[in-house]
Amino acid sequence: MSVSVDNFLKNVYLLNQETGSPVTSSHLAGRLEISVAAVTDMARKLGAQGLLDYRPYKALTLMPAGKEVALKIVRKHRLWELFLYEVLKMDLMSVHEEAEKLEHHTSDDLMEHINRFLGHPDFDPHGDPIPGIGGRIPSEKGVVLLREIGEEEACIVAKLRYRNAETSEMYDRFGLKKGIRLKVVRMFPFDGSIEVEFPGGREVVLSEKLAQNIFCIKQ
Amino acid sequence: MSVSVDNFLKNVYLLNQETGSPVTSSHLAGRLEISVAAVTDMARKLGAQGLLDYRPYKALTLMPAGKEVALKIVRKHRLWELFLYEVLKMDLMSVHEEAEKLEHHTSDDLMEHINRFLGHPDFDPHGDPIPGIGGRIPSEKGVVLLREIGEEEACIVAKLRYRNAETSEMYDRFGLKKGIRLKVVRMFPFDGSIEVEFPGGREVVLSEKLAQNIFCIKQ
DNA sequence: TTTTTAGTTTAAGGTTGCTTAAAATCGCTT
DNA sequence: AAGCGATTTTAAGCAACCTTAAACTAAAAA
Ligand SMILES: [Mn+2]
Ligand SMILES: [Mn+2]
Ligand SMILES: [Mn+2]
Ligand SMILES: [Mn+2]
Numbered sequence: 445m446s447v448s449v450d451n452f453l454k455n456v457y458l459l460n461q462e463t464g465s466p467v468t469s470s471h472l473a474g475r476l477e478i479s480v481a482a483v484t485d486m487a488r489k490l491g492a493q494g495l496l497d498y499r500p501y502k503a504l505t506l507m508p509a510g511k512e513v514a515l516k517i518v519r520k521h522r523l524w525e526l527f528l529y530e531v532l533k534m535d536l537m538s539v540h541e542e543a544e545k546l547e548h549h550t551s552d553d554l555m556e557h558i559n560r561f562l563g564h565p566d567f568d569p570h571g572d573p574i575p576g577i578g579g580r581i582p583s584e585k586g587v588v589l590l591r592e593i594g595e596e597e598a599c600i601v602a603k604l605r606y607r608n609a610e611t612s613e614m615y616d617r618f619g620l621k622k623g624i625r626l627k628v629v630r631m632f633p634f635d636g637s638i639e640v641e642f643p644g645g646r647e648v649v650l651s652e653k654l655a656q657n658i659f660c661i662k663q
Numbered sequence: 664m665s666v667s668v669d670n671f672l673k674n675v676y677l678l679n680q681e682t683g684s685p686v687t688s689s690h691l692a693g694r695l696e697i698s699v700a701a702v703t704d705m706a707r708k709l710g711a712q713g714l715l716d717y718r719p720y721k722a723l724t725l726m727p728a729g730k731e732v733a734l735k736i737v738r739k740h741r742l743w744e745l746f747l748y749e750v751l752k753m754d755l756m757s758v759h760e761e762a763e764k765l766e767h768h769t770s771d772d773l774m775e776h777i778n779r780f781l782g783h784p785d786f787d788p789h790g791d792p793i794p795g796i797g798g799r800i801p802s803e804k805g806v807v808l809l810r811e812i813g814e815e816e817a818c819i820v821a822k823l824r825y826r827n828a829e830t831s832e833m834y835d836r837f838g839l840k841k842g843i844r845l846k847v848v849r850m851f852p853f854d855g856s857i858e859v860e861f862p863g864g865r866e867v868v869l870s871e872k873l874a875q876n877i878f879c880i881k882q
Numbered sequence: 883t884t885t886t887t888a889g890t891t892t893a894a895g896g897t898t899g900c901t902t903a904a905a906a907t908c909g910c911t912t
Numbered sequence: 913a914a915g916c917g918a919t920t921t922t923a924a925g926c927a928a929c930c931t932t933a934a935a936c937t938a939a940a941a942a
Pocket of ligand 2: 522525568569570571572606
């Protein structure tokens with residue numbers, strides 16, 4: 445299992461989770477920042493190894509063995525993120541980049557030591573569920589997109605999806621953090637933006653694109 | 664800086680430290696478990712980059728820039744070893760293999776978080792000094808090979824050099840650990856083996872080859 | 883149904899880091 | 913000084929992973 449294979453399988457899984465739609469070669473190529481031709485190459489190879497269901501011109505789907513690999517990498521990524529954040533007190537903005545490298549170079553044994561040290565946690569610092577050893581994913585029931593909350597209703601931020609360094613910076617600027625309470629003041633159907641009130645009364649308008657990455661639990 | 668380059672430079676440094684003699688291509692090839700031809704290739708490449716002083720048929724020596732890289736990797740290796748051992752309570756026998764991978768995928772920032780967490784330590788769990796950021800190496804004055812201790816003299820084990828999984832296992836079997844007190848009972852010039860007494864009175868004969876890796880401080 | 887076009891595959895080529903085998907060199911021994 | 917054996921370099925080639933550019937498909941538009 446090379447770093448390239450790890451990342452390929454992991455991102456087929458994540459892309460499918462995030463978009464809920466079939467994963468195409470060009471979609472994945474964009475995500476991995478490699479050429480579409482390189483994706484085709486790798487896809488054929490992983491198909492031959494029984495990790496991926498690859499058929500020319502069709503969407504990419506994981507076979508059970510490939511999903512297992514993907515979930516293990518996701519587990520390692522999220523455990524590392526939590527460890528770096530909670531134990532080593534690293535900046536929330538940098539844990540993702542570090543975990544992105546460490547996830548490929550961590551034995552199962554080391555990972556379990558970290559898991560034990562953390563007390564078998566269920567969620568990473570962004571609020572994403574940490575898959576278990578058997579592949580079970582902690583339930584996120586009640587967690588919905590911010591846009592699902594009605595006007596004048598309050599909610600607790602449960603998850604801030606990591607997309608890139610820039611989004612992290614925006615979360616920081618706005619003071620968006622897992623666990624804080626938001627009240628939805630108004631929704632603007634025109635551009636999908638959402639006005640929210642922070643604890644203390646500060647009111648802010650969030651763009652649709654940013655709000656797409658904010659999940660919370662109704663209160 | 665690739666993993667191959669890291670390992671090349673690190674092992675030129677370590678091999679020179681350990682043997683005190685010039686590092687030849689075949690010597691390094693054996694250590695890295697690659698062919699001598701591969702060493703020549705890489706040496707020429709690193710020579711062109713100003714990291715290594717490479718002249719055909721001559722011994723390999725690090726240039727200042729190369730030594731800096733080497734020391735940084737050694738620092739990361741040893742900090743990781745200590746962290747895995749002291750914080751995560753991993754088996755002393757496995758920390759080396761884990762550190763061998765992590766050392767190449769750890770940012771300076773992450774490393775400093777770990778360094779701070781550990782309280783700026785000077786020695787790794789094997790007793791090896793941890794090079795500082797500026798390249799300064801904590802002094803080991805008073806630390807000598809076990810064979811330098813005279814008969815009937817006592818000493819404290821300061822360093823058990825890691826060579827491979829097998830030596831680690833032998834340390835374990837004999838109960839050899841950093842910090843324990845040994846009394847040298849007898850030296851056998853015939854084969855260089857050394858009889859020592861452990862706390863509690865247990866007496867054991869250590870082969871010359873094993874004793875070569877045991878360092879201690881006279882008491 | 884034919885054409886267009888977006889998306890995918892194939893083809894050819896580059897880089898890194900390794901291999902084995904042949905050729906060259908060094909330095910010691912006769 | 914010549915020869916020999918050990919070491920090192922050179923040469924040729926391979927696998928993994930990537931690239932760009934050309935050829936091909938499939939599915940939507942005309
Ligand atoms: Mn992440
Ligand atoms: Mn995360
Ligand atoms: Mn080590
Ligand atoms: Mn060590």
